[in-house]
Amino acid sequence: VSQSGFAVFALEELDFERVKFQFGGRLETQKYRPAFSERGMGEGEDHDHDHVEDDLEEEGHGHEEEEEHHHEPADAIQRTLTGASVSAGVHADTWKDGVFVMNYAHSYRAPALEELYNFGPHAGTLSFEIGDPRLEAETGNGMDFSLRHNAGRVRGEFNVFYYDFDNFIFPFAPGEVEGGLPVIEFTQLDARFVGTEAGLDVAIHPNLWLNLGADFVDAQETVRNTPLPRIPPLRGKIGVDVDYGGFRLTPQLILASQQDQTFTGETRTPGYAVVNLKASYTIARQHLVHQFAVNVFNIGDRLYRNHSSYIKDLAPEIGRGVRFTYTMRFF
Template sequence: MKPFSRSLISWLGLLAAAVQSTTAQETSEAVALDAVVVTANRSDLTLFQQVQPTNLLIGKDLQYKLQPTLGETLDREPGVSSTSFGPGASRPVVRGLGDDRVRILQNGTSVLDVSNVSPDHAVAVDPLTIRSVEVVRGPATLLYGPNTIGGVVNVIDDRIPQERFSGTYPSGKFATSVGSADDLFSQSGAITWGSGPLVFHLDGFNRETDDIEIPGYARSAALRKADPLPAGEEEAHGTLPNSATHSKGAGLGGSYIWDSGFLGFSYSGVDSTYGTVAEPDVTIGLSQRRWDMRGAVYTPAPWIKEINFKLGYSDYDHTEFEGSEVGTKFLIEGYDGRIELLHEKIGVLEGAFGFESQYNEFSALGEEAFLPQVDNSVNSVFVFEEIPVDQLRFQFGARYDHQSSETKADASFGPGLSRDFDGFSTSGGIVWQPVEDYAVALSLAYTQRPPTYVELFADGPHVATGTFEVGDADLDTEDSLSLDLSVRKRSGRVTGSVSGFYYRFTDFVSAQPTGGVDPDEGLPIYAYQALPADFWGGEVETTFHLLEPVTAPPVADAKGGVLEPATVSAHRLDLILRADYVNAENRDTGEPIPRIPPFRTSLALDYGNGPFSARLEGQYAASQHRHADYELPTDSYFLVNAGVGYNVKFGDVRTNFYVKGVNLTDEEARQSTSFLKDIAPIAGRGVVAGITAEF
């Protein structure tokens, strides 16, 4: 039991549940659309001006949505769901596309883990350590590669400072929280200090949870009916077995900053142990040690606006323990480096061009290894340009990638193989502002994605997914054509955006059942195949500003005296509507693509008055009956969340007290995007209480 008992946390639940305290200015959708992001943006454009639909989580918004994994933290964002492989491992799924079609970056370079190899592998970034998350929906292929057709998720931290420290004393942030549904106990902290051109940053975190509480049975009604347990065995009920987690990590960085640039380095590590849920006695121990370098030189020549460079190096290992015995080990060591040159305006053109190089050595060792040792390298060049013309902004560019994958000879997998791929991607877009506060964005992209080493060389039992996977070394590039249309409004009583998309794949690579069963493992055989596929859908994110803060100056009489005092109303009330939908199917047969999210919508009332805030939210997910033949249908669900929060300032310390409750009606909810949906529902009724202090 953690330092706060379940009874105390349950009592706190009577307070309702919490959203962090937020001022009207911080939650204003107009301000949100005026925020500047760094991902896929080389001209300091705001969210309102971007061609790609983009979401930014930062500050108290990030704190409110914070979950133990990156996928669950982003799960409520429009167009974003998660793989939801238990509480310890969850990767974002964007517009129904996951795995290697969504690239996860850490400060603009690859996260360098194996989360794209299997859904039970956690992302090696903990949300407690990050300052913001940027989600770019749609193809961001030009700057970040062909494996971004679904989108880019860029997590940003402060480990390498880019601005001089201006304070006399160190600044920082400390937070702690406790939770009832999983006996959560977490602590995190960060501190920044400096003198002159030198600035340093130190952060750390620790999180522990027990097995999560669930509303009913771990196995779904459909699975219990289709596959009843043998006589004498009892169904897990009330608690999800083997779902406890423990994560900890720290990072240290520093920069030398001068008037025309900066150069910084950081070293960080994360260790995580979590139950796989798929197997009752298997846990995973994850460890990553990472070095990063980032820097920039501003205006080194009259025609160069900026040269920036980044390099990330990672040594990652991941061990699957069967009880106390070491089972399969996954190792990956490599780097990702990129350099970009942003040029000054040349005629009507302004933009950037650059080079990126990636290399990693991957190994899977043990009886259940389903992949041989593979050396992978990708070298890329890209160019991105913009042409602003009055109310229009044209964007276009291209990228060339050369990928090599070479396996080592192995007794289990046979002689070594080598495959080389050349991929070309190009896109064009336009942003039109017909009037001041409205924008229409349209983009068209063509992408060639080389297959991953999993899709090429897999040949063995994959216990996490319950399949025997077989790759195809003769696969060619996955070609796709995508169209994206967005309409945005940034001020007035109603603000927000509406987006629609269509992706047409000619060779969508997917693991398909062959009908055979491996005689040794007893698992169904799935082979990676290329098939024609269509994805289409859209997202809505709208805020109705029902009450807005009002400030009126005092009214003076003829002699200059005050006739009426200043009037101030700090009340703010927003009604926030969000919805998204994806339809994905084999274009030839009309059969659904597996693990696609259903229609989802949410409605929230968000109130603020000075330091106090409150929120009431309902989330609905429709049933998913369009599923692959080997999947079971997923029932609909409706979740109720609510919250209160309060800000207090003690001297120079700003403290936020909050209590938030999730799934207050204790609804059974399962994610259709998860391999584990029929054995692992999401957590039941839970309350989280926390304190955040900044100075």
């Protein structure tokens, strides 16, 4: 498949000291030209996703057993997609060292090449991917709000967002097997995302900072209000940052709740708590910096799985591991 694209964009900012207004726009076109077609489907054939909606009505959001199927590739038709994205935002000073930020965005995204034309095994996800050459462009409207504070000993940020999508494109597992691999089909449905994230850094001492953070997202398709696949659960982190001279030490505890809000055919993922550690020592010389660092992953050697991973049911996340690095920088 030959792909070519063209885009133009414009940005503008109006600065009134305590208040800034920002505007952006982008116009793009994408062209896909397959070298040949596998079989004919007919240019006038309706494009729908009834098979996805039917699966959403099945109880339990799962399949007792994956069945071997033989799929035929769809006709690799030529596609030309053109659309525009626009955004507008305001950045306003509030209290001392604090700002309020609000953004609106209308987005346009043409289907990616793999979402349209993939047909075959994918080594990275250990699946048999099937694209849909008749996918429509994905469009969305969204708002996000942010409160930020940046003072000498306290830094914090709190964000909330809402996005509504038409024809949201995502990979869907119908519970079938092709060539011994689970089938993944790219499909689309209307969807909405709501979420929040927060971070707080507090200086306990000039050389010691406490770092806190959390994030949560709720994403559903709006046909049956079913959760979308591979959406991360509520997560949090607690860490400290010790910085003295050229030495830096950063232990961190990562927490995640269980994810039982699952899509059709998707399995729940248990929660976990993982401890990581980073340490480094920097030696500065004139025009040269030496840095020795060590990263220790999953110190407790905890067996856990990432709900966002395509292969979470086959492979857990990394166990205990250590990485040493040496970096030399010239300036």
